[in-house]
Amino acid sequence: MTEHRIDSEGAAAARVCSPPDYQAIVSWRTRKASRYHDRIDSRDSDGPMIGRQPTYARASLPARASTAVLRLLLAGGTAQAGSLHPPIDRPLAVTSSFCEYRASRLHGGVDLSTNARIGVPVRAVGAGVVTRIKMAPDGYGRALYLRLDDGRTAVYGHLSGLVPSLAEPVRRRQIEKRAYRLDWHLPDDRFRFEAGEIVAWSGQAGTTVPHLHFELRDAANRPIDPLANGLSTADSVPPVIESIRIVPAEPGAHIDGSPFAAEIPLVAGEGTPGVRRYRGRDPIGLEGGARFEVDVYDRDDGRRGKLAVAGGAVEQDGKRVLELRLDRFSWGAAARSRHLYSGLSEEPGARSRVRLDVPADGEDEHLRATAPNRALGWVKGSGPGEVSILFWDRAGNRAEAVLRLGPPSIGSEGERRALDGRAAPANGRLAVVVRAPSAHAARDEPRLLFERGEEVESILLRPIGSDRWIAWFRPGGPGELRAILGELEWRAVTPFHTLERGSEARVIDRSTGVALELAKGGLYGDALVSIGPFATPPDPAPESGLERVGPAVEIGPRTLYFRDPPYLEIPRDGGERPESVHLYRLDRGRSPHRWRRAGGRCGERSVVAAITRPGVYAPFSDGAAPVAGAVAVERGRKGGTVLRWELVDHGAGIDADSVELLVDGAWVLSVFDGPRDRVEARLNGAAAAAGERELLLRAVDLAGNRVEAGTAVVIGAGVAGGG
Numbered sequence: 001m002t003e004h005r006i007d008s009e010g011a012a013a014a015r016v017c018s019p020p021d022y023q024a025i026v027s028w029r030t031r032k033a034s035r036y037h038d039r040i041d042s043r044d045s046d047g048p049m050i051g052r053q054p055t056y057a058r059a060s061l062p063a064r065a066s067t068a069v070l071r072l073l074l075a076g077g078t079a080q081a082g083s084l085h086p087p088i089d090r091p092l093a094v095t096s097s098f099c100e101y102r103a104s105r106l107h108g109g110v111d112l113s114t115n116a117r118i119g120v121p122v123r124a125v126g127a128g129v130v131t132r133i134k135m136a137p138d139g140y141g142r143a144l145y146l147r148l149d150d151g152r153t154a155v156y157g158h159l160s161g162l163v164p165s166l167a168e169p170v171r172r173r174q175i176e177k178r179a180y181r182l183d184w185h186l187p188d189d190r191f192r193f194e195a196g197e198i199v200a201w202s203g204q205a206g207t208t209v210p211h212l213h214f215e216l217r218d219a220a221n222r223p224i225d226p227l228a229n230g231l232s233t234a235d236s237v238p239p240v241i242e243s244i245r246i247v248p249a250e251p252g253a254h255i256d257g258s259p260f261a262a263e264i265p266l267v268a269g270e271g272t273p274g275v276r277r278y279r280g281r282d283p284i285g286l287e288g289g290a291r292f293e294v295d296v297y298d299r300d301d302g303r304r305g306k307l308a309v310a311g312g313a314v315e316q317d318g319k320r321v322l323e324l325r326l327d328r329f330s331w332g333a334a335a336r337s338r339h340l341y342s343g344l345s346e347e348p349g350a351r352s353r354v355r356l357d358v359p360a361d362g363e364d365e366h367l368r369a370t371a372p373n374r375a376l377g378w379v380k381g382s383g384p385g386e387v388s389i390l391f392w393d394r395a396g397n398r399a400e401a402v403l404r405l406g407p408p409s410i411g412s413e414g415e416r417r418a419l420d421g422r423a424a425p426a427n428g429r430l431a432v433v434v435r436a437p438s439a440h441a442a443r444d445e446p447r448l449l450f451e452r453g454e455e456v457e458s459i460l461l462r463p464i465g466s467d468r469w470i471a472w473f474r475p476g477g478p479g480e481l482r483a484i485l486g487e488l489e490w491r492a493v494t495p496f497h498t499l500e501r502g503s504e505a506r507v508i509d510r511s512t513g514v515a516l517e518l519a520k521g522g523l524y525g526d527a528l529v530s531i532g533p534f535a536t537p538p539d540p541a542p543e544s545g546l547e548r549v550g551p552a553v554e555i556g557p558r559t560l561y562f563r564d565p566p567y568l569e570i571p572r573d574g575g576e577r578p579e580s581v582h583l584y585r586l587d588r589g590r591s592p593h594r595w596r597r598a599g600g601r602c603g604e605r606s607v608v609a610a611i612t613r614p615g616v617y618a619p620f621s622d623g624a625a626p627v628a629g630a631v632a633v634e635r636g637r638k639g640g641t642v643l644r645w646e647l648v649d650h651g652a653g654i655d656a657d658s659v660e661l662l663v664d665g666a667w668v669l670s671v672f673d674g675p676r677d678r679v680e681a682r683l684n685g686a687a688a689a690a691g692e693r694e695l696l697l698r699a700v701d702l703a704g705n706r707v708e709a710g711t712a713v714v715i716g717a718g719v720a721g722g723g
Helices: 164-177 413-423
Strands: 002-006 013-017 022-032 035-041 056-060 067-074 094-096 110-113 121-123 128-135 142-148 153-157 159-162 182-185 198-202 211-217 240-248 262-264 266-268 275-280 284-297 311-316 319-325 353-356 367-369 379-381 385-392 398-406 430-435 447-452 455-460 468-473 477-485 488-491 496-499 505-509 514-518 527-533 546-548 553-556 567-571 581-587 594-599 606-610 615-622 627-635 641-648 660-663 666-668 671-673 678-683 691-700 706-715
Touching: 128 164, 142 159, 142 198, 159 164, 164 182, 240 266, 240 275, 240 385, 240 398, 284 311, 284 385, 311 353, 311 379, 319 353, 430 477, 430 527, 447 468, 455 468, 496 505, 505 527, 514 527, 567 615, 581 606, 594 606, 594 615, 627 691, 627 706, 641 660, 641 691, 641 706, 660 678
Parallel strands: 275 398, 284 398
Antiparallel strands: 002 067, 013 056, 022 035, 022 067, 094 110, 110 211, 121 198, 128 142, 128 182, 142 153, 153 211, 159 198, 240 262, 240 284, 266 275, 284 353, 284 379, 311 319, 311 385, 319 367, 385 398, 430 468, 447 455, 447 477, 477 488, 477 496, 496 527, 505 514, 514 567, 527 553, 546 615, 553 615, 567 606, 581 594, 581 615, 627 641, 641 678, 660 666, 660 691, 671 678, 691 706
């Protein structure tokens, strides 16, 4: 970053022009009432600027401004919208970055390491007022919202406590409501803090490992990347590209003669400071349109974890065809992140890939096609050429992979046209591949039969190898597939349903009675959807109390992406109490596999729930109550007495809002700490006095099973003991 100091005495405005590879921002600092006030104005909001035309930034300067600073940021970085005070008193070590994938959503901030410590002072990043305080047993746990004077909002999550001026009124409101959960929107500016003042202490509320979750939101409440808007970390490490996958994106497209996706072998090239280079080992024979899926991550100098990149691009023969920006998002679009992060796997330790193409509906705030006639950002192959895949981090470090395109390896142009013309209708967009020995098709033309009720569509199967055959066809509702190759007939075990993008549909599996209902526009693009019985569902753990009360079904394929969650309805044939029956999803990312509650409502004959991804689902009835375990009473970190009582449920899970703790018959403010399976309360007044205390714990799980447990503890004058 280069700084130019400008003498602005008496100046009213400054106008600058940045070179193509830079972004210009004008900021200035004024002195008023012994305090400095930073202001910033940028007229460019299009993110990184690699290869764009010169950009102008204009800022009106105060007449009495003492100095003005012009900052030029290297492309790939993003404008620093006024520096912020560090939220914690230590070098910032980012363990999770902005826009990382989080179970069908995006990470809205950064996670800052506290070295697994609780109680690190948390400071105001700028002058502002507290507008909201949330206290919850889940999510962000204890969270504070600070609206800064520049209109942005800083959000602090997983806190262990608030400063007394905030903690006392919060506690009074919780006691008045007799509930821990609180969402307090403050109507006035009574709680004001200056930059650097302590507002809270870090913790682990609502999460597993102690850390500080920090967000920055713009004036419209949209998350923006804190590391591109005022915070910074030491970063001289370029992003790392681990693998690249090229995927045929249209009918007739082939990679080295095959219609299947292929991994591209990469060779490390000669890098320079801040730049990591790769090249494809072999030329790629590309015919037609293709897109890329890239396993890429970033690290800063702290090397605490694999972080998300800040942006990227795809270029073909020197012309940009696609841009990726990960510096902001809107909450509505965050739930649609399964397109951006593709190739998701349930295997332990598996990573997702960044998918570099625009959704079929053309709507995505992260991915933008930039070339004429390339609305979805694909590359096109028909001969020799070059493709560059670029990624950059917030400090301007970048990674670049250069791939060579060779001539298509699928025969002559006339041969290709003839094959494609026979293989599918002109508007065919879906493909089915059949495996069978080629000897079975020696005499008659092999064909795929797509049966839609009484209508049968016959499509030629084209060989794509010694034992594989492919057919392209157009979407057209539910149906069954049959392949006929000579004397061999193959029928799909699971019926397929072919759906067009934008259509609404109710997909029904006749063998189980399971239905999947998709709203209009619920799919990113045309799709094959399969619903069928899951043959060998594992039994739940005995201690869970779960009993399956309906069929286990698999929704596929695993690469199916829902733009809006569809409703899955599964018939039930058991469960005496409807409130105890919910839909569960098989978590195949753990060993042993575990059934996890997906929610839903239970009717007389079926269970219905909104789902966010494909997988294996089944209805279960939970008949086991939660179990209360050991009690521990100890001195708190900042004094006082803290009570912790184990509370475990292996089935539907604890209803955190149902937990109630009484000490000597008096209600006590407490919270269920889900990640650690315990109830926690800070005792005050008579409840914390030395002596024996009678405890009573009441709780209900999400299936309606209740537990009520009582015990006695002895609280000593020093360290307390349990009983």
